[in-house]
Amino acid sequence: xxxxxxxxxxxxxxxxxxxxxxxxxxxxxxxxxxxxxxxxxxxxxxxxxxxxxxxxxxxxxxxxxxxxxxxxxxxxxxxxxxxxxxxxxxxxxxxxxxxxxxxxxxxxxxxxxxxxxxxxxxxxxxxxxxxxxxxxxxxxxxxxxxxxxxxxxxxxxxxxxxxxxxxxxxxxxxxxxxxxxxxxxxxxxxxxxxxxxxxxxxxxxxxxxxxxxxxxxxxxxxxxxxxxxxxxxxxxxxxxxxxxxxxxxxxxxxxxxxxxxxxxxxxxxxxxxxxxxxxxxxxxxxxxxxxxxxxxxxxxxxxxx
Numbered sequence: 001x002x003x004x005x006x007x008x009x010x011x012x013x014x015x016x017x018x019x020x021x022x023x024x025x026x027x028x029x030x031x032x033x034x035x036x037x038x039x040x041x042x043x044x045x046x047x048x049x050x051x052x053x054x055x056x057x058x059x060x061x062x063x064x065x066x067x068x069x070x071x072x073x074x075x076x077x078x079x080x081x082x083x084x085x086x087x088x089x090x091x092x093x094x095x096x097x098x099x100x101x102x103x104x105x106x107x108x109x110x111x112x113x114x115x116x117x118x119x120x121x122x123x124x125x126x127x128x129x130x131x132x133x134x135x136x137x138x139x140x141x142x143x144x145x146x147x148x149x150x151x152x153x154x155x156x157x158x159x160x161x162x163x164x165x166x167x168x169x170x171x172x173x174x175x176x177x178x179x180x181x182x183x184x185x186x187x188x189x190x191x192x193x194x195x196x197x198x199x200x201x202x203x204x205x206x207x208x209x210x211x212x213x214x215x216x217x218x219x220x221x222x223x224x225x226x227x228x229x230x231x232x233x234x235x236x237x238x239x240x241x242x243x244x245x246x247x248x249x250x251x252x253x254x255x256x257x258x259x260x261x262x263x264x265x266x267x268x269x270x271x272x273x274x275x276x277x278x279x280x281x282x283x284x285x286x287x288x289x290x291x292x293x294x295x296x297x298x299x300x301x302x303x304x305x
Contacts, residue, residue: 081133225296246298
């Protein structure tokens with residue numbers, strides 16, 4: 001459990017770094033955050049316009065536009081994302097945490113959800129060879145209490161036109177409805193037991209904190225739902241077991257997500273991609289043979305509780 005003081009009124013390097021440490025941010029990355037602060041970021045974050053935008057990162061209907069405005073306000077050379085990461089963590093340690101506490105949502109859920117920041121920074125080291133933060137376009141969802149991580153999976157409350165038309169059509173719906181988008185973090189345990197536990201946790205969480213979404217359809221758009229994976233993975237694959245939970249209602253065969261998630265954003269021609277894992281070897285052969293992987297969009301058949 002976190003014991004930090006809230007920093008809703010002014011930005012604090014202490015609270016930013018404390019949250020970074022709590023979610024397992026690498027020490028080198030935390031050092032870069034401190035360096036950005038020492039170079040004048042603290043003053044900039046405490047200016048009225050920036051401070052107001054940081055507060056808005058926790059407000060659902062304002063969070064996305066607040067992120068965009070902060071990106072413009074804080075942009076100064078190539079700082080590899082440390083300024084906007086500091087702003088995001090500042091929101092997390094302040095108004096976002098305050099929102100969790102006001103709603104009675106456990107700080108274990110808060111830490112698990114905010115863990116996305118550390119996960120994205122860690123992924124950048126694998127992909128680019130150095131720590132950086134390039135996911136602010138996504139993480140306003142975490143700061144605005146829109147995405148919650150419950151065990152293996154993340155759940156994003158969506159509504160209206162944010163839900164793909166194919167999902168609505170699959171349910172015979174003609175009007176926009178509330179729906180929940182399921183996301184699969186890169187470190188997710190996709191064993192059947194872990195997925196069952198997560199789905200059960202979502203049901204309990206929704207009944208307590210998001211009742212308007214408790215009976216909403218759960219849908220997912222991911223390369224893990226691509227039908228082509230049946231040709232690349234063994235029948236007892238955990239990924240395929242997860243995929244079979246969904247009714248696939250649409251496939252984007254040409255989506256390039258495989259390059260990011262199978263080959264860590266390696267830009268090399270297919271013939272030069274690494275073959276150091278079984279999946280990479282199989283996928284590379286399949287792609288060289290003219291196959292496509294793409295992504296699938298599916299509706300959860302039955303949430304096991």
